[in-house]
Each structure stands twice: as C-alpha cells, then as structure tokens.
Amino acid sequence: MAAPAAPRSRRDRPAKPALSREAIVDAALAIARKEGIDALTMRRLAQALDTGPASLYVYVANREELYALLFDAAVANVEVEPVDPARWREQLKALSWRVVRTMVEDYPGLAQLAMSHIPSGENAMRIAESMLALLKAGGASDQTAAYAADFMSTYLNAIAYEQSMYRRLYSDPDHQQHEVERVAEAFATLDPERFPTIAALGPAMTRGDERERFELGLDVIINGLLATPAEGRLT
Amino acid sequence: MAAPAAPRSRRDRPAKPALSREAIVDAALAIARKEGIDALTMRRLAQALDTGPASLYVYVANREELYALLFDAAVANVEVEPVDPARWREQLKALSWRVVRTMVEDYPGLAQLAMSHIPSGENAMRIAESMLALLKAGGASDQTAAYAADFMSTYLNAIAYEQSMYRRLYSDPDHQQHEVERVAEAFATLDPERFPTIAALGPAMTRGDERERFELGLDVIINGLLATPAEGRLT
DNA sequence: CGATTGAACGAACGCTGTTCGTGACGAACA
C-alpha cells in the first residue's frame, strides 16, 4: 500500500532546533505533567521531539539518568521560605505539603522516581537543607535532625506514592469498580470472629481526607522525634 | 539447523502434574525467593512450570492478580504471637521487623508489590489485626489505633522498599561504583555556603545500621502517636 | 577544498504482558 516512505534526509525538512539535554528534559517535563510518568517512555519522548529514540542516547546515558534529571527539574518549582524560628513547625509542614503536592498533582507518578533512586540533585538538596534548618530551629539536636530529615523524606515519598496510586485507581475506568470497591468489600465482609479489632475499628480506619491524614502524620513524626532522643541509638 | 521441533502433543511427554492456582503461586514464590521479584515474569514463571505463558491465564486473570496472590502467600510465613499486654511495644516492634525482613530478605523486591496495591488478603489481615490489637493494648484510642495501623503499614512498606533498593544497588556489579558512590560524592562535595546545615550534619545523616534506624523510627512513631491524639483531627 | 568529527537515526535485538485460535483430552451422554 503505502510507499516505503523514502527516508527523506533530515536536511529536507525544515531545520529542527538542535537537540540538547535541556530540550530533552523540558519535553520530558511537559509529558510527565500532562500525561504522567507512566506515559513517559523513551519512544514517546522522542516522538515529542520529532525524532527517534536512539537520538536521545547522545545526551542521556539511559532511562534512569533521564529520570534523575527529570526529578530534580520537577522539584525545582518547590519554593523554600527563609526560616522563621517562631513558625518552624508550620513552615516545615507547609514545605512538606508542597513537596507532596508537586509529586502527586503536578507530575503524577513522580513519587515512583523518588523511591527508586536517591535524589541528589541541586533542588533536592535545597529542600533537604531547608528541612534540616527548620528542624534545628525547632530545637532538635544534630543527631535527631539528621535522622529526622531522612525519616521525613521517606514519609513524604511514601505518602506521595500512596496518594498517586489512589488517584490512578480512581481515575482508571477499567479498574474503578474492581480494585477500590473490591478492597472495601473485603473489609466489610471480614469475619468478626477472626478479626475482631479490625471489624470494630473498620470505619475509623479511613476517616479523614488526604490533607488531614498527612498533617496528622507530620505532627506524629515531629512530636515523636522531639520525644525520642536519637543520641546513643545510632552507632 | 535444528529441526522445527515437531510440536509433539503434550500427551507424548510424561504426564505433567496438572496446573492449578496453587501450583502457579508456589512456583512464583520459589522464583521470587531465589531470584527476586524482578525476575518473576509470566514467561519465566511459565518456563518453571514447563509450559507457555498463555497457560497461566487460565488460572490467573493477569499479572496484577498473580502478584496479589503472591504477596499474601509470601507474608503467610510471618508469625503473629498472642498479645501480651505487658510486652505490647516489644511485640509490635518484633512483628514489624519480621514483616520487613520477609519483604527484604526472603522475597527481594516484594515491597514493590505492597506499595502498588492495597493488600487485602487473608494474611495481610491477620497481621493488621495483630498490630491493631497491640496498639490497643498499648492504650491507644480507637481512632489513634485505626490511624496508626495505616501509618505503620506505610512506614513498613517504605522502609522495606528503601532497604531493597539499597541492597540492589550494592549487589549490582554494574552500578556498584556508579550509584552509591556517586551519591556519597555528591554529599561530600556540597557547597558549605549554600547548604550549611547539610554540610554540618553530613556524617550524622547515615549513622546507624538498618536495624537501629528502623527501631528508632518505630519508637518515634509510637511515641508520637501516643503524644498526638487523632480525635477531632480526622473528620 | 578535503578530512574529520559528532549528531541523527533506521533497523534490529531481546524482552515484556496479553490475546486468539486451535487442538487434544476426559467426561458425560445416547
């Protein structure tokens, strides 16, 4: 049918803007923002840049490196305020919430990347620095603050990952009824003899919205950190 | 070269044990234990059962369903003790550690599955029930216990996921030097002017081994929960 | 003006999950 589409030399078509690391990451950001991280394949990205997947490997070693660049570029939009010692707790909670919202809403699926590599880019450091300073301002010891930063990163990533998953389950028309309601039913039809505590507490387990549960978690962590000295426990 | 391997009727070869859901999950468990979850593909699994991938779909709807079955079968080995109210904290920490060890050591990569679906199987419920009962024994209110169970599940999954990642990075001969040392170098060569707090706390951030950090985290969470009433905060 | 270099990229490799149509069997029935 279709002619073999004589592979026109790329000189024939209007000059494309030259590829570059920045252009690639920018295009990746656009896709991740609009279609989510799952849609960001090397092929899809190349398509957006009107080229083939092989061309990307000139500027990026592999998919993992692209993801690392992408992650740091994504969190570049997270703003950090100057530390105000009187408001350290609100500032810490607000910053945390901004991080989660970026991972869940701005770039759906981004949390996956945060969990599968150790963020070490410019912007991740900027955020970590601010978190540590806020913890110090709250009176945490050096060892507690150091541990707390790692702990909170883990918490933020995990919450973002979970929230992303929930949104995916709710928006996916295929599994909408399957997954979410299947679990709800599994809880509702539990044998109260074998699982008395779950049965008794059932309704209380899912109370609260995302924001409320997240903030409660942060206060639990902060209060717990201040009440649990790290000194002498990490060798 | 090789003859087209005339597709012998399966009646020719010695009778295979009939396929079944249990046989499939058992084979999957064996692969996951020996080679990790990443190696567990439908093709690899079919190969282990001496059949083709299509045969599996008679007993399992898709990969996700297999994973759900696999996860619950894996945590079936996690034992729960009868609740001893005097020792609730140790029991809770010991149970938590058993869960993490199962996900990290027994079935490398299993934590991935725990994060990408909502465990609702028999054994997950058994563990959740025990955790809730332990929290109640520790004096937590209903609402606090309900929230705490969810919170702790998140923590356990996240820690298991991180530990799995670290082990993979350390054991992978390709990236051994690349990833882990790259991050260490990124921290060491940080600009102390822009990141003063990180630079000052650097060595304290990675102190302690897996077990110590995990237990500290649990105590932080438990103490934080007891110090932060959930009532009135979740609507 | 010719030689060199590096970017672009078509094609392919080996892998993935999943589906479809076919074939063979055991059991039920006439």
Next chain:
DNA sequence: TGTTCGTCACGAACAGCGTTCGTTCAATCG
C-alpha cells in the same frame, strides 16, 4: 460402545518497551 461437548493447554502472534549498532550526513577545522 460411540459420539458429543466443554475445558484446559499452548503455539503463534501483537504491540509495546529500552537499548545498541552501523550508517549517513552536515558542519567544522586544517
């Protein structure tokens, strides 16, 4: 006993993935 029927097994294929190889071509340098 002979035949039909439903269920399971499975070869082949599809569409997609990340990545690599070898070639082509435009721009730069000597």
